[in-house]
Amino acid sequence: MLTILGDRLPMCDRLSRRSFLQIGGLALGGLSLPQLLQAEQASGVGPNNKGIIMVFLPGGPPHQDMWDLKMDAPSEIRGEFHPIATKVPGIEICELFPRLASMADKLTFIRTIVGSSAGHASFQCLTGRSPRNQPLGGWPALGSVLSKLHGPRNPAMPAYVGLSPQCGHRPWGDNGPPGFLGVAHAPFEPHGEGKADMVLNGITLDRLSDRKGVLKALDRFRSETDQSGMMDGLDAFSQQAFGILTSSKLADALDVEKEDPALIERYGRGEDKLQSDGSTRLLTNFLIARRLIEAGVRTVSLSFSRWDWHGGNFNRARQDMPMLDQAVSALVEDLESRGMLDDIPVVVWGEFGRTPKINGNAGRDHWPRVSCALLAGGGMRHGQAIGETNRLGEYAKQRPVHFQEVFATLYKSLGMGTDATTLPDLQGRPQFLVDHAKYHPMPELV
Secondary structure, eight states, rough: OOOOEEEEESSGGGOOOOOOOOOOOOOOOTOHHHHHHHHHTTTHHHHHHOOOEEEOOTTTTOGGGTTOTTTSSSSHHHHSOOEOOOTTTOEEEEETTTHHHHGGEEEEEEEEEEEEOOOOHHHHHHSOOOOSSSSSTOOOOHHHHHHHHHOOOSSSOOSSSOOOOOOOSGGGOOOOOOGGGGGGSBBBOOOGGGGGEEEEBBBGGTTTTOOOHHHHHHHHHHHHHHHHHHGSSOOOOHHHHHHHHHOOHHHHOOOOGGGGGGHHHHHHOOOOOOOTTOEEEHHHHHHHHHHHHHHOEEEEEOOOSSSOOOHHHHHHHHHHHHHHHHHHHHHHHHHHTTTTTTTTOOOEEEEEOOSSSSSTTEEEEEEEEEEEEEEETTOOOEEEOOOOOOOOSSSEEEEEEEHHHHHHHHHHHOOOOOTTTTETTTTSEEEESTTTTOOOOOOOOO
């Protein structure tokens, strides 16, 4: 927990000069924030202005109802939706994504993702790796790798922030494991249980709506602390940690109400309610992701809704797909308007696809044989659809794309070579970012 504690008074603007400053453990194995910052510096991170936003769709979205409609298939396979033309001639996607269709020149639709481990978890979408046969300590998420190699884009911000809440099915709410890189590179989680990770003597994220009171309290607290000479007794890492907590930069980035109301409306607000054992449909998380990246966070991971539609596939799609269309298109537009899109790749996908044949409950079941992904930004060559499945959407007919190929491409767009860069695991063995002997950046995109 990150906590600045006083004498248990209700507001931090009533702290005395004798108050006790505690910058605590961030719920990461007992390490304090100063220790985390010190460990980060010891890792030898280097400057780089790039970052990434990773959107996980828990449960496995139906590929044949999104980017790969099968109009020539029998009715029990092709479903209820129709394709619409996009801005790129020859590329069609589902009618529920009109906004994304209108900006298809800025997007890449991958129709043949293969290599799924078939597990109901975010792990593979955040690490690129199978959960099987991991090295000691486990594979790190891409965000943890960036934290290790480059650190935050702004020293007043954490390098890696995970916005996914705790889900009823816990592997869906995993924001990404630090693996063998250690807790210094785990994501900071401001939502769910992580609300306790940022507390300023009773001022929590639940009270960020009262921005004036919070900021005045922080200003007074900093002033009193500096006058007391308390900061003189802290080492450089403690001072940096204190700065993160009291600069309000992180709190500001998490406060979407500071945005133009018209932009908030463009993203949409969504619904801050867990969908069964899945995630929320909180569209403001997409805006928060952009705000965090702009403020200096390196990686933001988030999740949206629950896509495990064994029943009512088409009714659920009519609810969730237009919301996803709105939020992702707004995010891409927003990044582009701020000159950030070339530096910030965005990836949207789930752990596997859905069965071609519609079941008796109007749903589709698990189908790890092939799935789909959407990419934007990162300076890649967009405006294309990659891969082709067979007539029934059962398997990759042309150009299968492995999870690790996507990760190799993302790493390349972030300025890291996957054929040379290694990180030592807990046994001191060098581990490549991907299995570079098999998987390389996608030539279509880089």
